[in-house]
Amino acid sequence: MAGRKVKIEVRNLSKHFDDLIVLHQMDFDIYEGEFLCVVGPTGCGKTTFCNVVTGLLPITEGSITMGGEKIDFKKHNVSFVFQEPSCIPWRTIWDDVKIGLEIRKVPKKEINERVSAILDLTGLTEFKDFYPSQISAGMKQRVVIARSFVTEPDLLLMDEPFGQLDSSTRFYIENQLIKVWQKTKRTIIFVTHNLEEAVYLSERILVCTQKPTGIKEEVIVDLPHPRDITDREFVKIRNRVTDLVKWW
Amino acid sequence: MANDKNAGSGKLGTFGYNALALSIFILLWTIVSWISESLFLPTPWTVLKSFLDLCTYGDVEGISLGMHIFKSTLRIFAGFVAACILGIPLGILMGLYPRVYDSTKSVIEPIRFIPPVAWIPLVIVLLVGFSRYAFIIWLGAFFPIFIGTLLSVRSVNPTHIDVPRSFGAKRLYIIRKIVIPSTLPDIFTGMRVGMGIGWDCIMAAEMIGGENEGLGVMILKYAELIRIEDIMVGMIVIGAIGFFINEIFIFVERRVFKWKEAIVIS
Amino acid sequence: MTNNYAEKMKTMGLNFFTLAMVLVLWTLIAYWQKSPFFATPYDIVLGFVQMVTVGDVEGYRLWSHMLHSLVRVSAGFAAACLVGIPGGLLLGLYPKIYDRTRILVEPIRFISPIAWIPMAIVLLVGFSRYIFVIWVASFFPIFVSTLWSVRQVNAVYVNVARVAGASRLFIIRKIIFPSILPSVIGGMRISLGISWMCIVAAEMIGGQMVGIGRLILKSAMVTRMDLVVVGMISIGFVGYATNELIIFIEKRIFRWRAAVSIE
Ligand SMILES: Nc1ncnc2c1ncn2[C@@H]1O[C@H](COP(=O)(O)OP(=O)(O)OP(=O)(O)O)[C@@H](O)[C@H]1O
Ligand SMILES: [Mg+2]
Numbered sequence: 001m002a003g004r005k006v007k008i009e010v011r012n013l014s015k016h017f018d019d020l021i022v023l024h025q026m027d028f029d030i031y032e033g034e035f036l037c038v039v040g041p042t043g044c045g046k047t048t049f050c051n052v053v054t055g056l057l058p059i060t061e062g063s064i065t066m067g068g069e070k071i072d073f074k075k076h077n078v079s080f081v082f083q084e085p086s087c088i089p090w091r092t093i094w095d096d097v098k099i100g101l102e103i104r105k106v107p108k109k110e111i112n113e114r115v116s117a118i119l120d121l122t123g124l125t126e127f128k129d130f131y132p133s134q135i136s137a138g139m140k141q142r143v144v145i146a147r148s149f150v151t152e153p154d155l156l157l158m159d160e161p162f163g164q165l166d167s168s169t170r171f172y173i174e175n176q177l178i179k180v181w182q183k184t185k186r187t188i189i190f191v192t193h194n195l196e197e198a199v200y201l202s203e204r205i206l207v208c209t210q211k212p213t214g215i216k217e218e219v220i221v222d223l224p225h226p227r228d229i230t231d232r233e234f235v236k237i238r239n240r241v242t243d244l245v246k247w248w
Numbered sequence: 249m250a251n252d253k254n255a256g257s258g259k260l261g262t263f264g265y266n267a268l269a270l271s272i273f274i275l276l277w278t279i280v281s282w283i284s285e286s287l288f289l290p291t292p293w294t295v296l297k298s299f300l301d302l303c304t305y306g307d308v309e310g311i312s313l314g315m316h317i318f319k320s321t322l323r324i325f326a327g328f329v330a331a332c333i334l335g336i337p338l339g340i341l342m343g344l345y346p347r348v349y350d351s352t353k354s355v356i357e358p359i360r361f362i363p364p365v366a367w368i369p370l371v372i373v374l375l376v377g378f379s380r381y382a383f384i385i386w387l388g389a390f391f392p393i394f395i396g397t398l399l400s401v402r403s404v405n406p407t408h409i410d411v412p413r414s415f416g417a418k419r420l421y422i423i424r425k426i427v428i429p430s431t432l433p434d435i436f437t438g439m440r441v442g443m444g445i446g447w448d449c450i451m452a453a454e455m456i457g458g459e460n461e462g463l464g465v466m467i468l469k470y471a472e473l474i475r476i477e478d479i480m481v482g483m484i485v486i487g488a489i490g491f492f493i494n495e496i497f498i499f500v501e502r503r504v505f506k507w508k509e510a511i512v513i514s
Numbered sequence: 515m516t517n518n519y520a521e522k523m524k525t526m527g528l529n530f531f532t533l534a535m536v537l538v539l540w541t542l543i544a545y546w547q548k549s550p551f552f553a554t555p556y557d558i559v560l561g562f563v564q565m566v567t568v569g570d571v572e573g574y575r576l577w578s579h580m581l582h583s584l585v586r587v588s589a590g591f592a593a594a595c596l597v598g599i600p601g602g603l604l605l606g607l608y609p610k611i612y613d614r615t616r617i618l619v620e621p622i623r624f625i626s627p628i629a630w631i632p633m634a635i636v637l638l639v640g641f642s643r644y645i646f647v648i649w650v651a652s653f654f655p656i657f658v659s660t661l662w663s664v665r666q667v668n669a670v671y672v673n674v675a676r677v678a679g680a681s682r683l684f685i686i687r688k689i690i691f692p693s694i695l696p697s698v699i700g701g702m703r704i705s706l707g708i709s710w711m712c713i714v715a716a717e718m719i720g721g722q723m724v725g726i727g728r729l730i731l732k733s734a735m736v737t738r739m740d741l742v743v744v745g746m747i748s749i750g751f752v753g754y755a756t757n758e759l760i761i762f763i764e765k766r767i768f769r770w771r772a773a774v775s776i777e
Binding site: 262265266267268269270273288347350351352353354355357358359361362363364365366367368369370372373374445447448449451452455456463464467468470471474476479482483484486487488490491494 | 525528529530531532533536551613614615616617618621622624625626627628629630631632633635636637708710711712714715718719726727730731733734735737739742743745746747749750751753754757
């Protein structure tokens with residue numbers, strides 16, 4: 001990976017909740033346009049990691065910079081697919097998806113075009129006037145994904161986004177995600193439990209240890225897209241990652 | 249909205265700040281009332297003195313504060329107990345037989361919407377003495393208890409009732425072991441709300457009702473004499489009693505919940 | 515569907531039947547008692563007609579009593595909303611301020627609003643007395659429910675907006691405000707119920723000759739029990755109507771909550 005432009009520098013990052021040490025002296029870079037997966041045991045601090053990277057939570061020690069400065073939502077175009085359900089209950093699907101564009105004061109006409117396009121892509125057009133309470137959990141997750149894509153972010157964080165989806169929708173959206181990523185070359189940080197998903201999607205996998213969490217190992221996945229899960233190389237990498245997480 | 253500083257790490261804890269706020273308040277109150285020398289703004293010390301006087305010598309008619317408190321709480325207690333005795337069983341019964349409630353709504357609902365205080369003049373004409381107050385309290389406390397119980401019984405999970413029934417359990421058994429335990433928290437909430445309204449009602453009833461004893465009539469008497477410090481004492485006592493009763497409810501509620509959880513665990 | 519309809523008709527029929535039974539019983543007892551303290555339903559209808567056309571013993575008509583009570587409650591209630599909602603919002607957003615000064619606010623909550631009436635009589639005059647009492651009565655439910663609901667806003671919704679670069683004002687307007695609205699309106703409904711009770715007490719004690727509470731009390735003093743009951747029914751009706759109004763508004767605003775069901 002040498003020679004790629006660094007997008008985010010994480011230096012000596014620690015995060016404590018009172019006495020609980022969650023992240024401990026993490027040091028790594030995230031490259032421009034990279035698709036990075038983060039895997040780790042439950043409760044190790046993956047969500048916390050996403051929260052501090054974006055600055056939603058304050059850092060205890062160390063620094064995280066993007067292009068030399070602290071991440072600022074007003075300046076940088078960041079999107080976050082939260083782990084917990086995050087559809088806004090009092091907004092229709094349409095209004096929910098457009099919230100990021102509304103905040104950035106994008107002209108109305110452009111909002112309409114972009115929201116229509118993304119709803120088409122995620123198969124939500126016919127539900128655009130529904131409220132979240134009227135659609136299924138999987139569809140809600142699709143709304144959230146549409147909402148985070150529509151702003152065309154420079155940095156996209158996805159915290160176990162596909163847990164709620166059935167396998168065929170999941171597969172479909174994974175491929176969609178890859179296509180969007182290949183076309184736009186945005187930086188994506190993708191948190192997951194599912195090792196196969198990690199190997200299928202990413203360029204690089206960060207395997208985290210149990211608390212206090214550090215990085216156990218980086219695994220480079222140098223396979224062309226679209227990947228074949230029965231391919232020998234693929235299976236080899238998957239087994240390697242599986243070995244790494246045996247101690248979970 | 250995220251706060252960088254850890255909570256509670258300041259020099260003063262929440263308790264300390266509260267104590268500080270209270271001291272500043274009392275200090276300001278003292279200074280302002282000293283400077284203004286107004287009849288309408290007694291100093292904290294005047295209020296304290298009034299309190300002691302009311303306890304030892306009693307009010308203008310020689311009735312001591314303790315007596316007023318005793319009368320008011322006795323009335324509340326009688327009306328409240330009556331409301332529980334009637335409201336809870338009736339709520340359970342009508343909850344179990346929704347038909348009955350649904351077909352008597354035309355009588356119950358209009359009565360429910362008449363504020364209990366509006367009954368006071370009628371009650372003054374029709375009843376005498378203690379029964380007046382007890383009736384008003386009963387009326388005020390009855391509906392929250394009754395409706396709370398009724399709605400709660402209606403929302404008992406039907407499968408919880410069907411399961412023992414399929415084992416041939418008797419009706420009484422189901423009511424005792426399933427319906428009552430699962431509605432108990434709501435009954436308690438209803439009782440707490442009922443008690444609150446009961447306090448409002450006793451105040452109004454005592455002010456309008458014509459007798460000389462009771463906290464409500466005590467503060468009204470002092471309003472006629474423009475003795476703010478004595479009114480304040482009365483209000484503080486009323487607030488304190490309200491607070492303690494509320495605390496008792498919360499305490500018992502916690503106890504009840506604990507007991508329920510213990511049963512679930514073992 | 516037809517079954518449902520038949521069921522509804524039956525319930526309605528039974529309701530009519532109970533009401534009729536109660537009225538008949540009432541009439542019979544009243545006739546049998548022959549007491550001036552016991553008005554028959556027929557007397558009450560006559561009393562109602564008198565109240566509408568001629569007015570009470572002092573010539574105030576029913577609508578005038580109702581209007582006065584309604585205006586007093588509305589003014590006090592509006593004032594309580596005006597102070598309680600922004601106040602609750604502010605202290606909810608800065609919980610430390612509330613936590614550190616609770617001791618000044620909390621004890622007042624436990625003083626029954628009716629116990630403020632003597633104080634209002636001493637310190638205030640006329641219309642302001644009523645407004646003050648209603649304000650005290652409705653302030654706390656509105657304030658406390660606003661405050662608590664701000665604390666309970668789901669952090670994820672706030673974060674969704676924050677990540678998109680939203681300003682504080684946007685978050686308050688578009689995230690926090692819609693989140694707390696259901697509890698705020700719930701608090702308003704409770705307040706209104708208490709207000710109707712307090713206005714009756716305040717009018718009975720407070721001195722002005724007009725208002726439904728006053729109508730009830732002065733009619734009782736001259737043992738016009740028919741007018742007493744007319745007053746009671748009127749206050750019940752106004753309370754019911756305002757409550758329904760809020761429920762109607764609730765249903766309108768909270769279409770998104772339809773699935774969760776309000777009642
Ligand atoms: N606000 C907080 N205050 C205190 N402790 C917290 C807080 N948030 C998270 N933690 C703790 O930090 C640890 C990491 O939590 P986190 O949610 O980041 O785990 P995770 O890796 O995302 O887990 P999962 O895979 O289950 O989503 C947990 O032990 C959790 O209890
Ligand atoms: Mg997580």
